[in-house]
Amino acid sequence: MKASSRSDSIVKWVCFRIAAIGIATLVALLMAELILRIVPVPGGDSYSLVYDPEMELYKFTPNTTVVRTNVRGERIVRKVNSEGFLDVNHLKRNRNNAYRIGLFGDSFVEAFQVPLESTFSSLIQDRFPVHKVEIFAFGKSRHGTIHSYLKSKKYAKYFDLDMVVYVFSENDLGDQIEGVTNAKTLQSVELVNKQLVINDRWLKADREKRMFHAKLKRFFPYDKSVVLTTVRRRLALLAQQGVKIRASERARQMATRGDITKIPVETDLPSTWSDAYKRQGMELGEAVILKWYQETKLSGRKFVILYVPRESEWKKDDIKQDSWKYWLRTYCQKTGIEFIDPTRQFFKYDRLGKKPYDDHFSEDGHIAFAECFLDWFKKQNLERTTCQNSQ
Numbered sequence: 001m002k003a004s005s006r007s008d009s010i011v012k013w014v015c016f017r018i019a020a021i022g023i024a025t026l027v028a029l030l031m032a033e034l035i036l037r038i039v040p041v042p043g044g045d046s047y048s049l050v051y052d053p054e055m056e057l058y059k060f061t062p063n064t065t066v067v068r069t070n071v072r073g074e075r076i077v078r079k080v081n082s083e084g085f086l087d088v089n090h091l092k093r094n095r096n097n098a099y100r101i102g103l104f105g106d107s108f109v110e111a112f113q114v115p116l117e118s119t120f121s122s123l124i125q126d127r128f129p130v131h132k133v134e135i136f137a138f139g140k141s142r143h144g145t146i147h148s149y150l151k152s153k154k155y156a157k158y159f160d161l162d163m164v165v166y167v168f169s170e171n172d173l174g175d176q177i178e179g180v181t182n183a184k185t186l187q188s189v190e191l192v193n194k195q196l197v198i199n200d201r202w203l204k205a206d207r208e209k210r211m212f213h214a215k216l217k218r219f220f221p222y223d224k225s226v227v228l229t230t231v232r233r234r235l236a237l238l239a240q241q242g243v244k245i246r247a248s249e250r251a252r253q254m255a256t257r258g259d260i261t262k263i264p265v266e267t268d269l270p271s272t273w274s275d276a277y278k279r280q281g282m283e284l285g286e287a288v289i290l291k292w293y294q295e296t297k298l299s300g301r302k303f304v305i306l307y308v309p310r311e312s313e314w315k316k317d318d319i320k321q322d323s324w325k326y327w328l329r330t331y332c333q334k335t336g337i338e339f340i341d342p343t344r345q346f347f348k349y350d351r352l353g354k355k356p357y358d359d360h361f362s363e364d365g366h367i368a369f370a371e372c373f374l375d376w377f378k379k380q381n382l383e384r385t386t387c388q389n390s391q
Contacts, residue, residue: 062082092158102164105148142185167305308369
């Protein structure tokens with residue numbers, strides 16, 4: 001009897017301990033969730049993604065809310081539109097006969113670091129000299145040239161856009177090369193016998209893994225938890241890059257210096273890419289841009305490139321910059337593609353003591369970038385064309 005009583009006591013003690021630990025863990029998670037939602041902590045993000053089989057890309061889950069704390073400690077809350085982008089909702093049908101302009105790019109177009117009304121896409125819309133113009137923003141972090149092309153391939157036709165604007169960022173070339181980018185959720189692109197071939201083996205493997213995770217998420221509030229989504233991203237970053245709490249200042253500025261004898265990363269300065277990788281990056285970039293430009297032109301739409309300068313290099317002369325700018329500008333001149341450069345506007349604001357960059361564009365940088373596009377639009381005499389199309 002004594003042995004049985006002692007055994008029962010041990011079982012009760014173990015059960016009590018397990019329950020106490022469980023309750024304590026739950027309370028700690030709830031407190032952490034509350035703190036991350038109230039106190040702006042850099043890296044405390046909350047959002048969910050969904051796969052779009054038409055584009056073969058992930059995008060934000062439509063009609064949800066995303067939360068991010070930027071490097072200034074500001075909590076940014078943004079609404080996702082019905083198509084899965086951080087933009088206002090747009091009707092498929094062009095009821096007002098507006099001139100429709102689509103902006104396609106990566107995190108600079110996504111502009112997660114500032115409120116929606118401060119983004120250059122919203123500023124272009126608000127300050128446009130013509131009323132019947134509609135601006136669409138199709139931005140997503142980590143998207144390279146091929147991914148912006150895939151978004152355009154779907155949405156230029158879906159919304160019957162009049163103009164396609166590729167917002168080129170300095171990490172775009174690396175973001176589409178397997179091995180250079182570590183994004184397992186995206187396709188890469190290759191040239192096989194001078195033909196573009198999309199490599200989606202990483203994406204397929206990720207899709208299978210996510211299908212399993214999706215079943216688990218039905219039983220847990222994962223997508224709505226700042227704590228759980230932040231922990232997952234921190235673990236993923238740890239697995240990919242070692243102990244690194246968040247991107248370094250040089251990485252955010254795309255000014256990292258790689259080892260020319262090794263595989264570069266997408267934010268490395270071009271001078272630290274080996275000749276083989278540099279040639280591969282430029283050849284793939286030219287092939288995707290040319291295909292995109294030709295298809296857009298054949299569909300009766302205008303195609304232009306709006307360039308995002310490299311933060312560490314933009315004050316230098318083009319030929320002296322350690323960037324992709326000189327290559328891209330030269331290629332655009334060769335092929336007849338319009339190249340829009342915001343450098344003049346950046347200098348204008350810099351002379352006023354306003355800096356264009358602060359974890360991507362600062363709010364002043366968004367204003368300068370918007371002014372650049374508006375000035376180009378006026379100089380191209382597109383305003384008159386837009387008015388005629390709007391009548």
